[in-house]
Amino acid sequence: xxxxxxxxxxxxxxxATLPSLxxxxxxxxxxxxxxxxxxxxxxxxxxxxxxxFGGLYNNxxxxxxxxxxxxxxxxxxxxLFVQVNYDKTTRTSTTLSQGYYGLGxxxxxxxxxxxxxxxxxxxxxxxxxxxxxxRRDNDGGGAxxxxxxxxxxxxxxxxxxxxxxxxxxGSGQHQLNWNNQILLGNHSAxxxxxxxxxxxxxxxxxxxxxxxxxx
Numbered sequence: 510x511x512x513x514x515x516x517x518x519x520x521x522x523x524x525a526t527l528p529s530l531x532x533x534x535x536x537x538x539x540x541x542x543x544x545x546x547x548x549x550x551x552x553x554x555x556x557x558x559x560x561x562f563g564g565l566y567n568n569x570x571x572x573x574x575x576x577x578x579x580x581x582x583x584x585x586x587x588x589l590f591v592q593v594n595y596d597k598t599t600r601t602s603t604t605l606s607q608g609y610y611g612l613g614x615x616x617x618x619x620x621x622x623x624x625x626x627x628x629x630x631x632x633x634x635x636x637x638x639x640x641x642x643x644r645r646d647n648d649g650g651g652a653x654x655x656x657x658x659x660x661x662x663x664x665x666x667x668x669x670x671x672x673x674x675x676x677x678x679g680s681g682q683h684q685l686n687w688n689n690q691i692l693l694g695n696h697s698a699x700x701x702x703x704x705x706x707x708x709x710x711x712x713x714x715x716x717x718x719x720x721x722x723x724x
Contacts, residue, residue, distance in 0.1 A: 538623045538659045539667060539692070539723070540615050542590075545580040545700055547719015551598040551605070553711070560679075560711035561605060561635035565645040574598035574605060578702075578717050588614050592627055596715065604636045607706075609653055609673065618658060626656040631675035631682070651676030657686070665692050675708075682708035696723050 551574040559567040576598030584590045590613050597606035613627025632650035657671025669688040674681060685705045690698040702717035 538621055538661045540584065540623050540659060541723040542584045543580075543582055543721050543723045545578075545719050545721040547578055547700060547717055549576050549578045549596050549598055550574075550716045551576070551596075552714045553605075557711045557713060558603070558635075560709040561633065562637065562645060562647050565647060566603075566637050572600060572603070574600045574603070578715075578719065580721075584615070588616060590615060590625075590627070592629070596717075602637055602639050605633075606635075607631065607633045609655070609675070611653065611655060613655070615659075621661050623659040624656070625659065625671075626654070628652070628654045631673075631677070633677065649677060651678075651681070666690070667692060667698075677708055679709045682706055682711070690721055697721070698723065 553568065553572045553574070555570055556567055558572065576596065578596040579593070580595075581593045582590050583592075592609070592611045592613060594609040595606070596608075597604065599605070609629060609631045611627035611629025613625055613629075615623050615625040618624040629652075630650060631653035632648070634648040635646065637645045653673060653675040655671050655673040657669060660668045660670070662668050667690045669686070669690075671686045671688075673684040673686065675684070684707070686702070687704070688700065688702040690700055692698050698721040700717065700719045700721050702715075702719075704715040704717070706713040706715070
């Protein structure tokens with residue numbers, strides 16, 4: 510698959526196009542602590558479950574899962590932050606979850622945008638239960654790092670785009686995030702997010718809709 514053969518190139522291409530978008534902005538990015546909560550819809554293509562379960566289970570058809578996500582970031586010392594990102598989805602007998610826990614820094618970038626980077630730990634957990642077979646569990650994790658930009662598109666729309674690598678077994682997981690906040694005031698925003706995870710045969714796509722409280 511073309512995407513699998515060009516993981517790093519795709520991530521770098523996305524990040525390389527961001528400065529041209531930033532140059533046209535006039536509204537300053539709002540870098541604040543926040544807590545977000547919402548619903549997540551996940552799609553896993555055929556054979557993707559093998560990345561989570563190894564030889565324990567693999568899907569012969571496209572799977573759709575529904576669940577929740579939580580994202581929190583606490584800014585301190587003006588530029589430093591602690592981040593927690595977690596999502597969990599399920600369908601009938603299968604439950605998948607991933608988490609990221611990092612320490613990072615945010616710095617002014619171009620015009621009114623900001624660059625951020627963090628390092629930490631990422632984890633995953635998979636569980637499958639059926640009436641005919643014994644329960645199958647698999648979990649793991651590894652060192653992780655993320656880099657991205659916060660871009661103010663207009664007074665009501667702020668965009669965050671990032672690339673995250675997690676050192677999971679095999680070739681590691683590459684994740685592209687495109688997060689959007691519709692600002693409702695000084696403390697509230699509606700989130701509309703998209704993420705793509707590439708890990709061995711996974712190719713998982715996440716869609717999120719939620720609420721962000723900024724403080």
